[in-house]
Amino acid sequence: MTEEHALIVKGLEKDFGDIHAVRGIDFSIPKGDIFSLLGPNGAGKSTVISMISGLLEPTAGDALILGHSITTAAMPAKTALGVVPQDLALYEDLSARENLAFWGKMYGLRGRKLQLRMDAVLEIIGLAQRQKGRVEKFSGGMKRRLNIGVALLHEPQILILDEPTVGIDPQSRRKILDSLKDLNARGTTILYTTHYMEEAQELSNQIAIMDNGEIIAAGTHAELTRIVGEYDRVELTLDGSSELVRESWMSVAGIHGLSAENGLMTLLVDDSNTVLPRLFESATDVGVRITSVEIYEPNLETVFLHLTGRALRDKA
Amino acid sequence: MKILDLTLKDMLRAFRSLFALVMMFVAPLLITGLIHMAFGGSGGEEESFNLTTTRLLLVNEDVGLDQSDFLAGDHVVAFLQDERLADILAVEEVSSWAEARIEVETGTAGVALHVPANFTQAITSADAQSKVTLYYDSTLSLGPAIARDVVQQFMDSFSANSVLARVTKHEFEAQDLTFSAEQQAALMAEFGTGLAALNEAGAGGTTIVDAGVQTTNKGSLEHVMASTMAGMLIFFLFFTGMSAAQSILTDEEEGTLARLFTTPTSSAVILGSKLLYTFLILLVQSIVLILVSQVLFNISWGSPATIIAAIMATILLASGFGLAIMSFVENSRQAGPIFGGVLTVSGMLGGLFTTGMPNIPSAWETLTLFTPHGWALRCWQTTLDGVMLSQAWQPFLITTLIGFALFIFGVLRFRRRFA
Numbered sequence: 010m011t012e013e014h015a016l017i018v019k020g021l022e023k024d025f026g027d028i029h030a031v032r033g034i035d036f037s038i039p040k041g042d043i044f045s046l047l048g049p050n051g052a053g054k055s056t057v058i059s060m061i062s063g064l065l066e067p068t069a070g071d072a073l074i075l076g077h078s079i080t081t082a083a084m085p086a087k088t089a090l091g092v093v094p095q096d097l098a099l100y101e102d103l104s105a106r107e108n109l110a111f112w113g114k115m116y117g118l119r120g121r122k123l124q125l126r127m128d129a130v131l132e133i134i135g136l137a138q139r140q141k142g143r144v145e146k147f148s149g150g151m152k153r154r155l156n157i158g159v160a161l162l163h164e165p166q167i168l169i170l171d172e173p174t175v176g177i178d179p180q181s182r183r184k185i186l187d188s189l190k191d192l193n194a195r196g197t198t199i200l201y202t203t204h205y206m207e208e209a210q211e212l213s214n215q216i217a218i219m220d221n222g223e224i225i226a227a228g229t230h231a232e233l234t235r236i237v238g239e240y241d242r243v244e245l246t247l248d249g250s251s252e253l254v255r256e257s258w259m260s261v262a263g264i265h266g267l268s269a270e271n272g273l274m275t276l277l278v279d280d281s282n283t284v285l286p287r288l289f290e291s292a293t294d295v296g297v298r299i300t301s302v303e304i305y306e307p308n309l310e311t312v313f314l315h316l317t318g319r320a321l322r323d324k325a
Numbered sequence: 326m327k328i329l330d331l332t333l334k335d336m337l338r339a340f341r342s343l344f345a346l347v348m349m350f351v352a353p354l355l356i357t358g359l360i361h362m363a364f365g366g367s368g369g370e371e372e373s374f375n376l377t378t379t380r381l382l383l384v385n386e387d388v389g390l391d392q393s394d395f396l397a398g399d400h401v402v403a404f405l406q407d408e409r410l411a412d413i414l415a416v417e418e419v420s421s422w423a424e425a426r427i428e429v430e431t432g433t434a435g436v437a438l439h440v441p442a443n444f445t446q447a448i449t450s451a452d453a454q455s456k457v458t459l460y461y462d463s464t465l466s467l468g469p470a471i472a473r474d475v476v477q478q479f480m481d482s483f484s485a486n487s488v489l490a491r492v493t494k495h496e497f498e499a500q501d502l503t504f505s506a507e508q509q510a511a512l513m514a515e516f517g518t519g520l521a522a523l524n525e526a527g528a529g530g531t532t533i534v535d536a537g538v539q540t541t542n543k544g545s546l547e548h549v550m551a552s553t554m555a556g557m558l559i560f561f562l563f564f565t566g567m568s569a570a571q572s573i574l575t576d577e578e579e580g581t582l583a584r585l586f587t588t589p590t591s592s593a594v595i596l597g598s599k600l601l602y603t604f605l606i607l608l609v610q611s612i613v614l615i616l617v618s619q620v621l622f623n624i625s626w627g628s629p630a631t632i633i634a635a636i637m638a639t640i641l642l643a644s645g646f647g648l649a650i651m652s653f654v655e656n657s658r659q660a661g662p663i664f665g666g667v668l669t670v671s672g673m674l675g676g677l678f679t680t681g682m683p684n685i686p687s688a689w690e691t692l693t694l695f696t697p698h699g700w701a702l703r704c705w706q707t708t709l710d711g712v713m714l715s716q717a718w719q720p721f722l723i724t725t726l727i728g729f730a731l732f733i734f735g736v737l738r739f740r741r742r743f744a
Contacts, residue, residue, distance in 0.1 A: 062587040063586060063587055064583055064586055064587060084589045084591075085589075087587060087588060087589040088589045090587065092584070092587040094580055094583065094584055094587075096580045097580065098579065098580035098581045098583065098584035099579075099581070100334070100338065100579070100581060101579075102338055102341055102342070103334075103337070103338065107337075111334050112584075112588070114326075114327065114330040115327065115330070115331075115585065115588040115589075115590050116589065117589070159584075
């Protein structure tokens with residue numbers, strides 16, 4: 010199993026005092042796969058990433074990176090990893106090239122090899138023309154790309170990215186996602202955390218959904234959506250109290266999940282064509298008007314709602 | 326090798342920061358330079374620390390005594406024209422008191438001194454009185470004060486003897502012996518001659534003249550400059566030491582420290598690089614400040630061995646102090662006020678801002694012993710005094726020990742923090 014897998018996580022736990030941030034999680038990533046940890050903020054994704062990348066010591070459990078334990082063989086394990094932290098971690102008063110040179114040296118690159126790798130990475134992240142510019146002058150998207158570039162210098166076999174697209178424009182996000190697909194096509198194994206289900210859905214071979222420090226479901230996209238069967242996700246906007254309709258809708262046949270936040274009701278239903286008239290009827294009975302309706306095919310959002318009773322994006 | 330890469334990266338960042346460069350090199354030299362200029366040291370070596378020369382117009386109308394050639398007024402003139410006072414007073418004899426006053430009023434002269442016609446008679450007589458008038462520009466302080474003191478001292482000498490003459494006369498009369506006015510005048514004239522001889526020999530009026538000479542001594546300016554520069558050197562080394570320690574917090578906040586821990590680089594190398602960076606940047610700062618101040622202010626820093634010992638001891642102390650203080654600080658936002666407050670207060674208590682001043686109370690000197698800065702200052706004072714290390718090693722040892730203790734304390738706290 011070890012030889013086939015780039016990363017194996019076994020019973021990983023992390024406590025911060027009385028808080029159980031990660032509660033014994035297990036997963037493994039075959040070499041060459043993209044694996045996404047999907048979950049709302051605070052689910053424990055970054056804590057898992059921090060333990061795997063050697064920033065936090067696990068309270069229990071272990072992770073094997075290409076067979077190297079993070080607890081007993083941290084240095085070889087770290088050498089195999091490229092880590093892209095959630096927040097930018099760059100020296101703003103150095104140029105893009107100086108940043109790459111420094112971080113490359115931290116991974117043991119020197120001389121001509123370092124120069125070649127810097128040139129290659131600058132091309133990958135699209136900053137070859139701005140390599141001499143100081144990072145403090147860069148846009149948010151450029152900084153994000155450089156932040157990723159730093160982790161690519163030593164051609165890691167496993168790339169770990171912790172929400173690398175947070176707070177950037179759609180164009181930069183697109184570039185990053187395309188770059189990751191390209192890297193993966195060249196054989197890099199990727200562990201990706203996000204709370205954007207679209208990203209997890211687009212990139213991943215395998216997805217694990219985390220909530221409250223636990224993996225509540227894992228599998229391919231198809232396997233996960235199968236959990237909710239053929240349920241439709243219906244989103245309704247109300248002009249009135251959601252509490253009033255909530256009670257009456259709970260008794261409507263064909264509803265399998267319901268969440269209400271900020272005037273938006275999200276429901277999992279068997280067949281929206283059948284259920285929707287009943288919803289309108291009962292809303293009218295309690296004096297609440299439905300102002301908009303959206304119907305979605307089953308997706309990861311639906312799965313999360315089904316498993317936790319909460320909408321994934323509401324916590325993002 | 327990685328430790329050097331990390332250190333060079335930090336040094337590159339420091340030398341790219343205009344603020345850091347100003348605080349490391351410009352500020353200490355600028356402050357010392359301002360003090361140098363304030364003491365008149367901007368006019369080159371020959372003009373170093375010259376007080377402004379005050380033009381004194383002297384109207385000597387003393388006519389002396391009928392029975393003697395002795396003219397006390399001439400002695401006043403000679404006294405004021407002594408070459409040892411030439412840097413302070415430019416004495417010119419003029420004939421008209423009214424004109425002399427006008428010159429003072431119009432600002433072309435600083436002081437006018439009028440010696441009346443009965444001056445000799447008054448100081449040689451037991452009964453007569455005379456009034457010497459000093460007329461001066463009230464906006465001036467030093468020149469008139471010196472002129473007044475010189476005249477006052479001169480007259481005090483005569484007054485004392487005048488009293489002696491009166492007592493002698495009284496005693497003579499009590500015993501029905503004659504002590505005529507002529508005899509009294511002759512006695513005073515003899516005293517005056519003796520006084521003049523003493524003055525010419527350099528013994529007369531030594532107190533006031535020597536005091537004047539001392540203030541114009543070039544060595545004194547060098548002492549002020551050297552002491553001030555030493556104080557600034559220590560203060561700004563501590564500043565840099567604390568900034569270097571603060572870079573750990575900055576790296577932590579920027580996320581680069583955490584990222585470093587994800588690379589195959591041990592925490593010992595990361596922390597070690599910070600210490601090496603602190604040492605090197607303080608070393609560069611010390612050497613530059615010593616060399617530049619030597620050229621700019623003509624400071625003689627002492628023997629190389631003692632200088633090296635002082636640099637090493639101060640670097641250890643400054644880095645240890647910075648590390649220890651910063652280990653209590655949560656973030657760089659907190660660091661600013663703590664930074665400024667601790668450095669200023671400890672520098673002040675350590676005597677760094679008063680080091681060039683004369684007559685520091687002994688209680689203050691004692692107080693400085695309770696601050697790290699005070700010990701560092703002692704090292705540099707020893708160095709500046711030209712004392713060999715073997716003769717005064719105690720402050721160096723104590724400074725090193727304090728620095729080492731603070732250093733270990735800071736390292737342990739940071740290691741625990743990043744464990």
